[in-house]
Amino acid sequence: MDDRVRRHAELLVDHCLEVTADDDVLVIGSQNATPLVTALYGVLGERGATPMGQLHDERARRAYQKAVDPENVSTSAPRLAAMEAADAVVLISSTTNPYETMGVSDAVKTEIDDAHRPILDARLDNRWVITVHPTAGGAYRARMGTDAYRSFVYDAVDVDWEHQRRRQQRVADIIDAGETIRIQCGRTDLTMSIADRTALNDDATRNMPGGEVATSPVVESVEGTAQFDLPFFYRGDRIEDVTLTFEDGVVVDCAAGDAQDAMDRLLERDAGARRLGELGIGMNRGIDRATTNTLFDEKMAGTVHLALGFGFTECLPDDQKPNQSDIHTDMLIDLRSDSLLTIDGDPIIEDGNFWFEGE
Amino acid sequence: MDDRVRRHAELLVDHCLEVTADDDVLVIGSQNATPLVTALYGVLGERGATPMGQLHDERARRAYQKAVDPENVSTSAPRLAAMEAADAVVLISSTTNPYETMGVSDAVKTEIDDAHRPILDARLDNRWVITVHPTAGGAYRARMGTDAYRSFVYDAVDVDWEHQRRRQQRVADIIDAGETIRIQCGRTDLTMSIADRTALNDDATRNMPGGEVATSPVVESVEGTAQFDLPFFYRGDRIEDVTLTFEDGVVVDCAAGDAQDAMDRLLERDAGARRLGELGIGMNRGIDRATTNTLFDEKMAGTVHLALGFGFTECLPDDQKPNQSDIHTDMLIDLRSDSLLTIDGDPIIEDGNFWFEGE
Secondary structure, three states, rough: HHHHHHHHHHHHHHOOOOOOOEEEEEEEEHHHHHHHHHHHHHHHHHHEEEEEEEEOOHEEEEEEEEOHHHHHHHHHHHHHHHHHHEEEEEEEEEOOOOOOOOOHHHHHHHHHHHHHHHHHHHHOOEEEEEOOOOOOOHHHHOOOOOOHHHHHHHHHOOOHHHHHHHHHHHHHHHHHOOOOOHHHHHHHHEEEEEEOOOEEEEOOEEEOOOOEEEOOOOOOOEEEEEEOEEEEOOEEEOOOOOEEEOOEEEEEEEEEEHHHHHHHHHHHHOHHHOOOOOOOEOOOOOOOOOOOOOHHHOEEEOOEEEEEEOOOOOOOOOOOOOOOOOOOEEEEOOOOOOOOEEHHHHHHHHEOHHHHHHH | HHHHHHHHHHHHHHHHHHOOOOOOEEEOOHHHHHHHHHHHHHHHHHHOOEEEEOOOOOHHHHHHHOOOOOHHOOOOHHHHHHHOOOOOOEEEEEOOOOOOOOOOOHHHHHHHHHHHHHHHHHHHHEEEEEEEOOOOHHHHOOOOOOOHHHHHHHHOOOHHHHHHHHHHHHHHHHHHHHOOOEEOOOEEEEEOOOOOOOOOEEEOEEEEOOEEEEOOHHHHOOOOEEEEOOEEOOOOOEEEOOEEEEEEEEEEEEHHHHHHHHHHHHHHOOOHHHHHHEEEEEEEOOOOOOOOOOOHOOOOEEEEEEEEEOHHHHOOOOOOOOOOOOOOEEEEEEOOOOOEEEEEOOOEEEEEEEHHHHO
């Protein structure tokens, strides 16, 4: 076995989930993730924990989705029961083709998302982590050779997370104390209030790799224009170069070129889909390029991401609720050149660099 | 997709499990079974049922088994919960290497079997079927080329099961009415009582392919010698050419050559492991060769199999209990030449042929 796969498994089990001998651990992945699944079974066995493997195969899912009548979609009772009975969950993304569900009806996708909601809620009540196993398909998506992509993934995963946490805390402290964020870059000029908001410091416990600082802005305070220049996938469609205009926190204009239909469907999903749930700041210098995979791209130092859809209760005072929605779709703004992000007027990122990186 | 994979999936969903739109169906297999899993997801979607995929990977299992301390083995709560929540279960065997668990300690294997027992019991309370997806590894095990092996499997699966059921019922009726079975072939000369026993007619509802007639003999009545000449795998060991001697229903002598250790461990598992739970008669003429896979070999016309371990409650009068054990290990006697199987003195199989095949 590649030592890096073993190391990846150890980080997931020990750093992310702090697994002990009493734990039942659900390992969810496709057949492409077999090397990591096998390594996880070994590490979980060493810790005395009990693994269960759940198959999440994109082609099988497509076969189901193409065949099923929307009115017959329902919550999988065994999946819900397994999720509720588990103590900890590893979700392994090892997509080989992100277009796989293209052409499946939106009605079916929405019914499936709705039916999945209780399972998602049950997962959020467990310890959980999402990660990637690098495959040839993932390398293709990243526009890299497979070996180079594998090195890219493991370099981003196997870092000193305590050092990274301390580095990120400098930005988190400023968000905790700050009032207003302004982002300027190209056509982007966006402001939002973060008054009373606290920051999440992502040191790779729920996402591996981690490396971002995030909060949920005051929903109705978002004003201005944001240009999202890094591509992402939504329900089997590739979406690139989207410009959104916000007034009083609501998207009032969306220009998305070839992806206009897909973006319109996303925005019309529910009332919360036109509002922001998250502002995140990527701070992981180990991720040095975009790979069309949000789990990595959103951590890249020199990018920020805004998520349409539901926000984070943990970031708000007890008497306030975050934005409510069934979706949470991250979209990226590339600040790596000619950019400025300020909090209360103080530069945090300038031309892609954090203020302290020049110290 | 190979039309035969699709047809296999339809038979599992419709013939074996009679799936309806309300059903939650658990599909358990390894990554090698992906084509059949994908076909099943499509057919289940068409029927309005909801699939859940559970990963059963032999290399991952070995990694866990080699790593875990026996005292930390416990029943997987999520697996038990999923099994209890499911309405129907498809177990797909797609072993690529039956030696995979060789070298894992017997203590761990026994703890795992014990921990699995509640999950097994929960499955037996559901509708369930066990089948095979043909792989290159399965072909190797069968000593066939992969394409030829695939044809062998699908020829055994896609048959007229109603016709097969009627054919088998002729033997089942004789078992229902009969008192004593005697089997003679080579060193084998074995008698047992089937008084008050009824037969199971396997028309491929719980095994796909099916094709046997079985019962649980009167435990203490088994007398004589049985030579098992077809090889099988037990816990990662290949076992071949075993001779067992029964007195008053108990194995009093076992000669197993290279597999002596493995057979001794099997017999010492518990008190019921030295006693017979099943006598089965293979009647599937579509299976024309042994492939070191019990699911197929035991259905082959011209073979009988005896299982050490637990018997079938359904075959006994209400006031009697079958043999009790944690194991159920099928072993085959090849009657395809120079053989005689009689019930109450009447020939049922002679030199490999059923009496009615000469009519």
